[in-house]
Amino acid sequence: MNLNITYLYYDILNLYGDRGNIIILKRRAEARGINVNVNYTTIGEELAVKETDILFMGGGEDRSQEAVEMDIRKKSTIIREIVESNRVVIAICGSYQLLGNYYITVGGKEIRGLGILDVYTTPAEKRMIGNIITKSTIKGKETEIVGFENHRGMTFIGSKTKPFGRVIVGYGNNGRDKTEGAVYKNCYGTYLHGPLLSKNPVLADMLIEKALSTKYEREIILNPIDDSSELRAKNYISTLIKSKG
Amino acid sequence: MTYLAILLGKFLFLLSRSFKKGHGSVFPGYIIQRVFPRFLSRFQKKYRLKVVLVTGTNGKTTTTKLITNILRENGFKVIYNSSGANLPRGIISSIVKEYKLLGQNKWDYGVFEVDEGHLYEVCNALSPSYIVFLNLFRDQLDRYGEIQKNFSTFKKALSIQGLRCKIITNVDDPLINYLRMYKKSTGYGIEDPSIGSKKLPETADSKFCPVCNTRLSYQRVFYAHMGKYQCKNCNYERSNPEVKVKEIKTFHIDGSVFSVEANGLSMPINSKLPGLYNVSNIAAAIATVTTIGIRLQDTLIPINNTPTAFGRGEKFTYEDKIFYLILVKNPTGYNEVINLLKGEKGLNILLYLNDNIPDGTDVSWIWDVNFEELRGKIFLIGISGTRAYDMEVRIKYARIDPQVSFTELDMESALTRFTRTAKNRKNYILANYSAMTELRDKIKRRGIMNRYES
Numbered sequence: 069m070n071l072n073i074t075y076l077y078y079d080i081l082n083l084y085g086d087r088g089n090i091i092i093l094k095r096r097a098e099a100r101g102i103n104v105n106v107n108y109t110t111i112g113e114e115l116a117v118k119e120t121d122i123l124f125m126g127g128g129e130d131r132s133q134e135a136v137e138m139d140i141r142k143k144s145t146i147i148r149e150i151v152e153s154n155r156v157v158i159a160i161c162g163s164y165q166l167l168g169n170y171y172i173t174v175g176g177k178e179i180r181g182l183g184i185l186d187v188y189t190t191p192a193e194k195r196m197i198g199n200i201i202t203k204s205t206i207k208g209k210e211t212e213i214v215g216f217e218n219h220r221g222m223t224f225i226g227s228k229t230k231p232f233g234r235v236i237v238g239y240g241n242n243g244r245d246k247t248e249g250a251v252y253k254n255c256y257g258t259y260l261h262g263p264l265l266s267k268n269p270v271l272a273d274m275l276i277e278k279a280l281s282t283k284y285e286r287e288i289i290l291n292p293i294d295d296s297s298e299l300r301a302k303n304y305i306s307t308l309i310k311s312k313g
Numbered sequence: 314m315t316y317l318a319i320l321l322g323k324f325l326f327l328l329s330r331s332f333k334k335g336h337g338s339v340f341p342g343y344i345i346q347r348v349f350p351r352f353l354s355r356f357q358k359k360y361r362l363k364v365v366l367v368t369g370t371n372g373k374t375t376t377t378k379l380i381t382n383i384l385r386e387n388g389f390k391v392i393y394n395s396s397g398a399n400l401p402r403g404i405i406s407s408i409v410k411e412y413k414l415l416g417q418n419k420w421d422y423g424v425f426e427v428d429e430g431h432l433y434e435v436c437n438a439l440s441p442s443y444i445v446f447l448n449l450f451r452d453q454l455d456r457y458g459e460i461q462k463n464f465s466t467f468k469k470a471l472s473i474q475g476l477r478c479k480i481i482t483n484v485d486d487p488l489i490n491y492l493r494m495y496k497k498s499t500g501y502g503i504e505d506p507s508i509g510s511k512k513l514p515e516t517a518d519s520k521f522c523p524v525c526n527t528r529l530s531y532q533r534v535f536y537a538h539m540g541k542y543q544c545k546n547c548n549y550e551r552s553n554p555e556v557k558v559k560e561i562k563t564f565h566i567d568g569s570v571f572s573v574e575a576n577g578l579s580m581p582i583n584s585k586l587p588g589l590y591n592v593s594n595i596a597a598a599i600a601t602v603t604t605i606g607i608r609l610q611d612t613l614i615p616i617n618n619t620p621t622a623f624g625r626g627e628k629f630t631y632e633d634k635i636f637y638l639i640l641v642k643n644p645t646g647y648n649e650v651i652n653l654l655k656g657e658k659g660l661n662i663l664l665y666l667n668d669n670i671p672d673g674t675d676v677s678w679i680w681d682v683n684f685e686e687l688r689g690k691i692f693l694i695g696i697s698g699t700r701a702y703d704m705e706v707r708i709k710y711a712r713i714d715p716q717v718s719f720t721e722l723d724m725e726s727a728l729t730r731f732t733r734t735a736k737n738r739k740n741y742i743l744a745n746y747s748a749m750t751e752l753r754d755k756i757k758r759r760g761i762m763n764r765y766e767s
Contacts, residue, residue: 088680
């Protein structure tokens with residue numbers, strides 16, 4: 069089997085070790101004998117649907133986000149096609165905001181998003197920073213997800229999109245409604261850095277399985293591998309955060 | 314008033330020592346700042362101190378040390394924040410520490426490293442004659458926000474009304490180079506065509522033009538986003554530096570050999586400081602003191618003699634083996650250290666990762682470090698610190714495949730195990746900030762190892 073991952077704006081939207089997610093997806097797929105090809109694509113370069121089973125985008129500084137704004141609009145139709153054809157999309161922080169309907173910058177400027185996720189974002193008074201625990205249903209099981217969030221934008225979810233997780237400890241989308249992230253088809257938006265997949269191996273595998281199942285048009289389930297390091301790191305930080313409240 | 318404040322500070326030092334509140338390097342400064350908010354400006358006036366501030370993400374401590382040593386060697390009396398405590402309260406504490414209650418207090422220069430986020434505050438309290446701007450990298454993002462925020466703080470500080478100072482700027486950093494429009498400046502930079510590559514690393518931080526936000530074109534990349542760049546849209550480009558680094562013959566863990574050109578003169582240097590980043594820091598120090606008026610040739614001896622600052626490649630011995638203690642607190646610094654180590658085979662390394670307040674509580678940045686470069690080159694790897702388990706995951710995915718490995722949360726037992734297991738003549742301990750300072754204390758207090766005199 070082959071898996072094609074596209075890391076869009078790899079050189080611009082790559083804050084807080086987000087690139088780690090690519091390293092993790094690649095390694096976990098390769099450990100199952102799957103050939104992985106990573107396409108690094110940036111401003112002014114073509115984004116090919118056929119070569120994208122997983123589309124990944126990270127977070128960036130405000131200035132970086134502004135720099136990709138024009139370009140991502142040109143790629144809007146293609147990204148929509150990727151989402152509608154059930155391919156997997158993972159958008160962290162800044163790129164999560166870009167996939168929404170619009171976001172308002174700290175300076176008060178309204179920036180139109182791609183409208184793929186039915187969410188909008190407005191600036192909060194204070195940055196929301198810290199370790200975060202959420203709960204999501206992953207492969208039919210209620211699963212804890214841990215990460216680190218650092219965002220000023222408050223994101224609110226509309227009717228066409230579901231939240232990705234429920235906040236146990238931390239702020240989540242907006243610090244108010246206990247939701248975190250958003251999901252539409254296989255397109256995931258989230259505020260979780262950490263990087264996201266480093267301590268959530270079950271989530272990483274689910275994303276690979278969904279991508280391969282779409283590609284090969286049959287249900288693909290990965291065989292288990294040794295996740296003891298990942299789970300130990302996850303349990304350690306999860307216990308610590310909960311004990312601190 | 315100044316004297317009263319210092320008396321209070323001295324008393325607080327005694328107090329903090331008797332309560333064993335660490336080595337109490339910032340606590341007295343914190344209280345003085347509260348009780349005597351104008352302490353720093355009064356102190357500067359009273360002692361007619363000419364102030365040099367050193368700021369930037371990486372290299373502050375070493376550059377401050379270099380400038381201090383050069384000034385002292387040339388007969389000036391200097392007070393500086395030797396402990397590396399670089400918030401206003403840390404600067405105050407170091408002044409209190411240096412002050413002699415009995416005896417003469419006389420200084421010509423105050424050389425202080427300043428945290429990037431606090432430059433504006435410090436420029437309001439002290440009137441600097443010179444500010445040295447080293448670089449801006451991503452660092453502890455959960456605390457300081459983004460690079461652009463620090464850049465704005467720099468611009469805001471340089472826009473303070475009545476601030477009359479000269480600035481020293483690293484022209485290799487496109488953001489720092491931009492600051493030259495604010496004040497009369499001396500630029501320094503690398504001018505050796507054999508250094509660097511053509512391609513920016515994936516995680517380079519500032520790739521966009523500070524004027525028009527277009528992506529910069531790099532003719533040469535020295536490391537991270539340091540290099541020779543140009544904006545094809547608005548023609549913003551790297552300035553021609555006044556102080557030039559040339560003929561870099563070698564740079565490694567024990568030092569570097571290169572030459573520096575300033576005012577038409579050239580001088581060969583043989584430094585004990587590790588890595589290319591310190592070559593750049595030496596150029597910064599030379600640019601600063603030559604701007605002050607010291608002759609290039611009078612900088613040579615103190616530069617060649619300056620040892621590594623504490624925890625920046627400092628050497629200790631244990632049973633005839635050498636252990637290097639190296640501070641690694643952000644991706645750029647870490648990657649530069651890995652560049653220094655990757656030439657060796659069968660490496661023995663111990664990694665500490667803490668997530669205490671001084672380190673930043675977000676440890677995601679370890680995924681921006683290219684541990685993959687160490688693949689197949691490691692014999693022994695030990696992992697410790699409050700976030701040791703996160704580091705273990707990172708190392709696992711880097712597929713380093715060491716022969717021997719261990720993870721221990723407890724810092725001291727990890728150190729003991731490492732010093733006993735490590736077999737090489739040279740062994741490396743890489744630690745982020747709070748881990749480095751704590752380790753250094755442990756090493757000193759317990760006499761686990763001896764300081765290495767080279």
